[in-house]
Amino acid sequence: MSKKRIATVWLDGCSGCHMSFLDMDERLIEVFQQADLVYSPLVDLKEFPEEVDITLVEGAVSSEEDLHKIRMVRERTKILVAFGDCAVTGNVPSMRNPFGVNAVLQRAYLENVTLHPQVPREVIPALIEKARPVHEVVKVDVFIPGCPPSAETIFLALSDLLADRMPDMAKLTRFGA
Amino acid sequence: MNQPVRVKTLKIDDRDVSGREDETILEVARQNGIFIPTLCNLEGLTPIGACRLCLVEIKGVSRLLPACVTRVEEGMEVYTQSERLQKYRRMVLELLFSERNHICSVCVVNGHCELQNMAQILGMTHVSVPYRFPRLPVDASHERFVVDHNRCILCTRCVRVCDEIEGAHTWDVMGRGIDSRVITDLSQPWGESETCTSCGKCVNVCPTGALFEKGKPVSERLKKRQFLPYLTMMREERR
Numbered sequence: 001m002s003k004k005r006i007a008t009v010w011l012d013g014c015s016g017c018h019m020s021f022l023d024m025d026e027r028l029i030e031v032f033q034q035a036d037l038v039y040s041p042l043v044d045l046k047e048f049p050e051e052v053d054i055t056l057v058e059g060a061v062s063s064e065e066d067l068h069k070i071r072m073v074r075e076r077t078k079i080l081v082a083f084g085d086c087a088v089t090g091n092v093p094s095m096r097n098p099f100g101v102n103a104v105l106q107r108a109y110l111e112n113v114t115l116h117p118q119v120p121r122e123v124i125p126a127l128i129e130k131a132r133p134v135h136e137v138v139k140v141d142v143f144i145p146g147c148p149p150s151a152e153t154i155f156l157a158l159s160d161l162l163a164d165r166m167p168d169m170a171k172l173t174r175f176g177a
Numbered sequence: 178m179n180q181p182v183r184v185k186t187l188k189i190d191d192r193d194v195s196g197r198e199d200e201t202i203l204e205v206a207r208q209n210g211i212f213i214p215t216l217c218n219l220e221g222l223t224p225i226g227a228c229r230l231c232l233v234e235i236k237g238v239s240r241l242l243p244a245c246v247t248r249v250e251e252g253m254e255v256y257t258q259s260e261r262l263q264k265y266r267r268m269v270l271e272l273l274f275s276e277r278n279h280i281c282s283v284c285v286v287n288g289h290c291e292l293q294n295m296a297q298i299l300g301m302t303h304v305s306v307p308y309r310f311p312r313l314p315v316d317a318s319h320e321r322f323v324v325d326h327n328r329c330i331l332c333t334r335c336v337r338v339c340d341e342i343e344g345a346h347t348w349d350v351m352g353r354g355i356d357s358r359v360i361t362d363l364s365q366p367w368g369e370s371e372t373c374t375s376c377g378k379c380v381n382v383c384p385t386g387a388l389f390e391k392g393k394p395v396s397e398r399l400k401k402r403q404f405l406p407y408l409t410m411m412r413e414e415r416r
Binding site: 082085088089090091092094095097098099130133135136140143144145147168169170174175176 | 274278279280281282283284287288293294296297298299300301302303304305307308310311312313
């Protein structure tokens with residue numbers, strides 16, 4: 001049997017879910033005996049590859065780049081996993097939503113800055129109106145709530161997915177876990 | 178003179194059970210160890226059937242009825258766990274989550290929240306309706322307590338405990354439907370309330386982090402609810 005191809009993607013999140021992923025420690029060996037990591041912020045690859053079996057998406061969809069990225073990832077992935085509370089609920093990135101983009105940029109780049117206050121308009125992708133959970137933008141197959149989900153949760157969920165089973169997440173984790 | 182107690186016999190989930198005629202389906206189910214999820218219900222306060230989580234199916238009745246305000250009747254056949262009910266309960270929960278800004282990871286009662294627990298118990302892993310992200314205030318004007326409307330689910334436990342147990346009626350509800358909000362006095366800042374006795378009962382019965390105490394570490398913000406049935410029992414005995 002050929003190895004499954006897995007990937008991880010980092011949108012608007014704090015990387016805590018990726019840290020929790022690394023927290024699997026020696027169980028990472030067990031995971032990578034069954035799968036290859038073909039794309040991730042943890043490895044040095046620039047292009048998201050074609051035909052990925054499982055992709056874990058950390059973070060909310062928050063900018064033009066996130067939108068572009070998640071649509072491409074969805075197209076190239078069989079099982080898309082919303083990985084952690086930001087991807088599942090919007091979580092902390094969505095706390096800007098009640099205020100609107102302008103008010104947030106104003107606060108961050110003008111009101112609290114003493115030297116050269118200016119809102120960045122180049123290089124950095126523009127924020128979209130609202131930070132959204134991933135499933136509001138593209139179809140998501142599996143949800144792993146938790147901020148971050150524990151290494152144990154990630155391991156059990158991945159083990160199930162690698163064995164072509166749907167994990168029962170409510171038993172393993174909850175929002176804000 | 179005491180009235181004779183009438184007993185009704187019925188079936189809950191195909192189990193033969195019995196209850197007093199003035200008891201509700203929820204009470205009888207709990208006495209028999211049958212779990213029906215609730216949020217607005219709290220022992221010691223008047224049941225109001227507001228959250229709709231305790232909906233049950235009754236044979237011969239086409240509508241779903243809230244177990245907390247439906248009295249038991251002779252020969253009733255009640256079902257509490259059908260697929261239809263599970264679907265509606267999850268839908269109710271998802272709507273509650275989508276209505277306001279419930280961010281569990283930054284909440285003061287993360288890990289001790291009845292709404293969060295309910296999501297896990299009912300197997301809700303995400304909210305399938307769009308979130309509303311309303312802009313809501315936080316009132317920290319009270320010396321000891323805070324009300325964060327972002328986390329309020331309008332169960333009105335605070336309103337009822339303040340009225341029925343403390344007797345102050347500081348809390349009430351303003352507005353309609355999705356724009357409803359709990360208020361203190363005539364929608365004044367809580368800190369300026371003349372009726373609030375600062376007893377803290379509302380804070381302790383709140384199922385979420387909407388009402389919480391200032392100056393305590395998160396780990397000590399456990400809500401204490403044991404006092405409620407005890408207080409009501411003492412009062413009834415005195416009567």
